[in-house]
Amino acid sequence: MLSYEAIQSFVFQEARALDERRWADWLEFYAEDVEFWMPAWDEDDTLTNNPQNEVSLIYYASRSGLEDRIFRIETERSSATIPDTRHGKSISNLEVLSQDENSVKLRFNWITNSFRYDILDTYFGYSEYTLDTSGPKPVIKKKYVVLKNDYIHHVLDIYHI
Template sequence: MSEHYDGICQFLYREARLLDDRQWDEWLTCYHPKAVYWMPAWGDDDCLTSDPQTEMSLIYYPSRDGLEDRVYRIKTERSAASTPEPRTTHLLTNIEILEGDSQRCTVRVNWCTHSHRYQQSDCYFGHSHYQLEHHDQGWQIMHKKIQLNNDYINQVIDIYHL
């Protein structure tokens, strides 16, 4: 799998760049149509929720359709939380392939996103687990689970923060 490490890193860097550049349609192509996008909430016992069907999540889209709807609302200014869109810079580090082969792999990534809007800058940080599959067009995200480690969020968190 180490021979595929550079390609996986480049794919993950590209996903982050597309968010920073607000290239929404290209960003969506990083996700398989059946991709799950999930950011669980922290429970009262300082543990993440474990089932998006029965417990609270900060964000949960069971397929790319949810992401497409979110992007549509951002692009058409039908999202008050995203108007104006914040400026973001995504930083990825400690990219580690946990398991897999040349067709499927699980990757853990630490991340930090700086966001600026309304003369206010914020920093969001955590790590994500990706399940990637290699298709004809390259790697695609099948599942992304995001762990946000901030204790306090002073605005609505959205896909471009993560």
């Protein structure tokens, strides 16, 4: 079983790899069969609950989707990253929701500041992770992200969340 400090370190290291644009390192935090999902808000101000038949802001059913996203960022085939976007994330209120010998479920709040087109945008929300801890190092099996912004001025990408 992982200590709270080890879980916190894992979350901080993943965020730092993303903020530092160490894309290959960032991908190593994810299991091959990870589900990465950021649902959208519907007209009733509730989150969509099925990425298969409702709108999502981001949805990848496996790590290959994340790998494709990174490929587009690295090869300048991403309108979300041209011109280059500077960003930094702060994490707070990390809670361990449950833990057993093979997994950890956790939740935390985040705020990301992003600078693009001479404009500073702030994105905020929370994330819930399920970590697989059965191997030599933890990996993210499920990443569920709730963006709480009402308006998004620029194209949103994985590093904003």
